[in-house]
Amino acid sequence: MSEYLNIDHVHMTFPTDNGPLEVLNSINLKVSKGEFISLIGHSGCGKSTVLNIVAGLLNATQGGVLLEDKEVTEPGPDRAVVFQNHSLLPWLTVYDNVRLAVDQVFKKSKSAQERDEWTRHNLELVHMSHALDRKPDEISGGMKQRVGIARALAMDPKVLLMDEPFGALDSLTRTHMQDSLMEIQAELNNTVIMITHDVDEAVLLSDRIIMMTNGPSATVGEILDVDLPRPRDRLGLAEDSTYNHYRAEVVKFLHERHAQPDVPVSKSKEEDKPEKPKLKVAS
Amino acid sequence: MSTTKTGNRAFNLPILDKWMAAMSGDVTNKKLKCVVMDALVPMAAILVFLMLWSAGAKQVTTSLGVLPGPSQVFSQALNLIDEHKAEREKEAAFYERIQKRVDKAIADGKPQEKIDKLKSRKYTGKETFIDQIFTSLLTVMAGFVLASLIAIPLGIMIGMSNTLYKAFNPIIQLFKPVSPLAWLPLVTMVVSAMYITDDPMFSKSFLNSALTVTLCCLWPTIINTAVGVSGVSKDLINVSRVLRLGWFTKTVKIILPSSIPMMFTGLRLSLGIGWMVLIAAEMLAQNPGLGKFVWDEFQNGSSNSLSRIMVAVLVIGFVGYLLDRGMLMLQRRVSWDKNAVLR
Numbered sequence: 001m002s003e004y005l006n007i008d009h010v011h012m013t014f015p016t017d018n019g020p021l022e023v024l025n026s027i028n029l030k031v032s033k034g035e036f037i038s039l040i041g042h043s044g045c046g047k048s049t050v051l052n053i054v055a056g057l058l059n060a061t062q063g064g065v066l067l068e069d070k071e072v073t074e075p076g077p078d079r080a081v082v083f084q085n086h087s088l089l090p091w092l093t094v095y096d097n098v099r100l101a102v103d104q105v106f107k108k109s110k111s112a113q114e115r116d117e118w119t120r121h122n123l124e125l126v127h128m129s130h131a132l133d134r135k136p137d138e139i140s141g142g143m144k145q146r147v148g149i150a151r152a153l154a155m156d157p158k159v160l161l162m163d164e165p166f167g168a169l170d171s172l173t174r175t176h177m178q179d180s181l182m183e184i185q186a187e188l189n190n191t192v193i194m195i196t197h198d199v200d201e202a203v204l205l206s207d208r209i210i211m212m213t214n215g216p217s218a219t220v221g222e223i224l225d226v227d228l229p230r231p232r233d234r235l236g237l238a239e240d241s242t243y244n245h246y247r248a249e250v251v252k253f254l255h256e257r258h259a260q261p262d263v264p265v266s267k268s269k270e271e272d273k274p275e276k277p278k279l280k281v282a283s
Numbered sequence: 284m285s286t287t288k289t290g291n292r293a294f295n296l297p298i299l300d301k302w303m304a305a306m307s308g309d310v311t312n313k314k315l316k317c318v319v320m321d322a323l324v325p326m327a328a329i330l331v332f333l334m335l336w337s338a339g340a341k342q343v344t345t346s347l348g349v350l351p352g353p354s355q356v357f358s359q360a361l362n363l364i365d366e367h368k369a370e371r372e373k374e375a376a377f378y379e380r381i382q383k384r385v386d387k388a389i390a391d392g393k394p395q396e397k398i399d400k401l402k403s404r405k406y407t408g409k410e411t412f413i414d415q416i417f418t419s420l421l422t423v424m425a426g427f428v429l430a431s432l433i434a435i436p437l438g439i440m441i442g443m444s445n446t447l448y449k450a451f452n453p454i455i456q457l458f459k460p461v462s463p464l465a466w467l468p469l470v471t472m473v474v475s476a477m478y479i480t481d482d483p484m485f486s487k488s489f490l491n492s493a494l495t496v497t498l499c500c501l502w503p504t505i506i507n508t509a510v511g512v513s514g515v516s517k518d519l520i521n522v523s524r525v526l527r528l529g530w531f532t533k534t535v536k537i538i539l540p541s542s543i544p545m546m547f548t549g550l551r552l553s554l555g556i557g558w559m560v561l562i563a564a565e566m567l568a569q570n571p572g573l574g575k576f577v578w579d580e581f582q583n584g585s586s587n588s589l590s591r592i593m594v595a596v597l598v599i600g601f602v603g604y605l606l607d608r609g610m611l612m613l614q615r616r617v618s619w620d621k622n623a624v625l626r
Contacts, residue, residue, distance in 0.1 A: 057521055075524040087518040091540040091619030100536060104526045137620070155526075 005031040009063035025217040034189045038202040041212030047195045077105045080157035084164040086148040088136040095132040122154040142173035162194040351590040359590035367411040419572035423561045426496025434504035442512025459502040463560040488570035495564040496557045503552035511545025547614040
């Protein structure tokens with residue numbers, strides 16, 4: 001396997017009022033092209049920080065990120081980000097939100113007509129063609145996140161970075177979105193790094209699950225290869241023993257070996273529910 | 284009328300509601316209730332106010348006679364409108380006379396210079412109250428537009444750069460509380476020193492008042508625009524970083540739209556301040572306008588003066604209200620968030 005994306009010995013230290021706080025300690029991760037990676041860990045363990053470093057929104061204190069052997073130093077559309085709260089511009093329509101990205105990325109390489117078609121094509125991919133002229137305030141949370149994904153896909157990124165993309169959605173909408181994402185992934189075969197709190201989501205979507213230890217000084221705890229055939233079907237997998245084994249592995253890691261110190265083990269089992277991290281250093 | 288009975292209890296709303304509902308004869312009708320709340324309640328309040336005014340004014344005797352009540356003020360208002368009409372008729376009659384003389388001169392074969400001289404004669408009657416309202420509006424708009432043209436770009440720059448904010452903040456904080464009356468002498472001196480032309484486009488008194496308005500209008504717009512710009516959501520800034528938007532696109536597509544609500548808060552505050560400042564400036568600068576009207580009436584000291592000043596006070600208040608509503612309508616037009624409740 002070639003090294004498409006290489007996160008190499010990344011350390012991150014934030015200055016705080018009580019002295020420097022080491023958030024990440026030597027994160028190493030190699031991602032191949034077309035791979036779907038999930039980062040899972042307790043709130044505040046620095047998952048978002050890793051993602052922001054890959055995006056270039058933050059610069060690592062030590063170490064660095066190489067994408068196709070080029071060092072990442074600043075944000076760019078080749079590492080498109082899907083933000084947790086969608087981050088659409090509320091004054092632009094659905095179409096214009098995606099078009100803004102398309103115009104910016106392809107202003108030289110595509111004609112106006114091609115850019116229009118590309119914008120519509122990407123909105124078609126996420127099944128949002130019916131709401132091109134609506135404003136973000138006029139569509140539901142799930143639809144907003146679909147547009148957010150369309151915007152990221154429209155940048156034709158080398159790596160798609162998703163920061164808890166479905167964390168703010170209700171569980172029914174979330175399952176819909178996961179199915180859509182799998183569908184898109186099957187079609188485009190993007191390289192994806194996704195942050196999640198949801199064990200089922202991680203096992204269902206990923207090729208590999210990166211489990212992070214608790215912060216501060218968080219690092220990669222374990223890596224789980226999810227060897228389930230695609231396309232994956234959530235109903236079929238619910239009874240599948242391999243699937244449940246993977247699921248149990250992740251739950252064991254999160255709640256036995258790296259339970260949050262202030263939460264009793266028995267209680268923390270109910271803690272799958274994604275919640276906005278309380279300590280969000282990165283954003 | 285029953286109003287006199289409930290007058291002293293008019294601010295106790297539940298009782299007023301009941302009374303209104305009983306009067307309209309239908310308690311359950313929601314639409315009617317809306318009409319009662321939106322129209323009748325304010326009207327009742329105004330009625331009470333007029334009565335209090337009428338009763339209170341009679342108690343005050345000034346050197347110019349008893350303080351006028353609503354009815355005297357109303358008749359003076361009509362009077363001012365009549366004066367305006369009379370003045371317009373006089374003006375029309377003047378131009379008619381001139382035209383006749385021009386026609387006659389042409390018929391008599393007088394030289395062209397003489398005809399031109401006749402034609403160039405301007406009517407020089409005094410400005411009526413209504414003319415002065417428009418002069419005041421023109422002056423305040425001139426000062427306000429000039430201030431906004433300076434303050435919005437400056438506010439955007441200050442909001443985008445922490446360094447600029449640190450640099451400008453003390454200056455803004457220092458000048459913000461300065462009274463317009465303190466600026467006016469300085470402005471007057473500077474204008475008389477700098478504005479020297481043979482063919483002035485604006486009169487000096489107009490410039491004095493307008494510039495004083497500008498100096499007082501700047502600060503709220505600068506501060507609020509800067510706060511709006513610096514408060515742009517970090518996520519949206521991240522979007523622009525990921526897209527590598529250029530400085531211009533970022534400003535136009537992200538920063539301006541998201542700071543528009545705060546910007547308009549500043550603009551509305553500025554215009555309100557500007558209108559108040561203008562009246563004071565006009566009094567002192569002797570710029571034709573509502574302020575000068577009030578001052579002239581005060582100096583005039585006739586038995587009607589107090590009523591006429593009160594008409595001016597009410598008109599000043601009403602125009603100020605209309606200006607604010609105008610800004611609100613403009614804000615609704617340009618704001619992207621059509622659901623926002625704007626008051």
